[in-house]
Amino acid sequence: xxxxxxxxxxxxxxxxxxxxxxxxxLEIKQLDVCDEGSIRAxxxxxxxxxxxxxxxxxxxxxxxxxxxxxxxxxxxxxDTNFFGLVRLVKEVxxxxxxxxxxxxxxxxxxxxxxxxVFNDVYAASKFAVEGxxxxxxxxxxxxxx
Numbered sequence: 001x002x003x004x005x006x007x008x009x010x011x012x013x014x015x016x017x018x019x020x021x022x023x024x025x026l027e028i029k030q031l032d033v034c035d036e037g038s039i040r041a042x043x044x045x046x047x048x049x050x051x052x053x054x055x056x057x058x059x060x061x062x063x064x065x066x067x068x069x070x071x072x073x074x075x076x077x078x079d080t081n082f083f084g085l086v087r088l089v090k091e092v093x094x095x096x097x098x099x100x101x102x103x104x105x106x107x108x109x110x111x112x113x114x115x116x117v118f119n120d121v122y123a124a125s126k127f128a129v130e131g132x133x134x135x136x137x138x139x140x141x142x143x144x145x
Contacts, residue, residue, distance in 0.1 A: 004031035004042060006058075033058045033084025039091050051092045056085050057107035062122045074121045081125035086132065097143040104145065106133055 003018075005011055008030045018026050029045065032038040033056075043049045059081045062069060089104060096102030111119055112126030 001026045002042075002046070003028050006030070006032045033087060034079050036087055039087055043091055049095060051095070051102065053103045053105065054088060054092050055105045055107070056088050058084050059107070059109075063118050065118060066120050069121060077121055078125050078128070081122070082128040082132070085129060089136065093140070093145065096145045097140075100144045102145045104140070108133075 001021075003014060003026060005014070005028065008028055011028050014028060015022050018028075022028070029042050030038065031042040043051070060077055062073065062077050085106060092102070092104070096104075106129060108129050109122075109126045111123040112130040115123035115127075
């Protein structure tokens with residue numbers, strides 16, 4: 001099992017929770033979903049870049065009136081919450097399709113189904129995730145993914 005973090009310097013709590021599994025059945029590696037090079041480096045460090053199960057749970061929140069949010073902050077949120085997932089799937093899906101097996105588990109939010117006041121941009125990012133996954137599953141299932 002590989003657990004990934006954008007900042008492995010903050011892995012102390014995870015390492016403590018892992019206990020004796022750390023270094024035996026669990027490794028912690030650096031991976032930033034906003035950086036294609038980071039994703040590739042992490043996957044390249046695995047034998048054959050082999051991933052059986054991808055669990056995508058990277059995400060950031062944003063709450064408050066729309067007019068109080070900067071466009072740069074909105075773009076950053078979309079880059080993490082939506083495009084981060086897209087980057088990961090683009091890297092692991094070809095091998096899963098070739099092997100005709102694998103699982104992609106995406107952690108989203110109820111706000112991907114129903115927006116909530118003052119969560120406009122966050123909800124939009126999760127709606128995008130839901131639409132992406134609903135569309136992707138149609139082709140992925142043909143490859144047993």
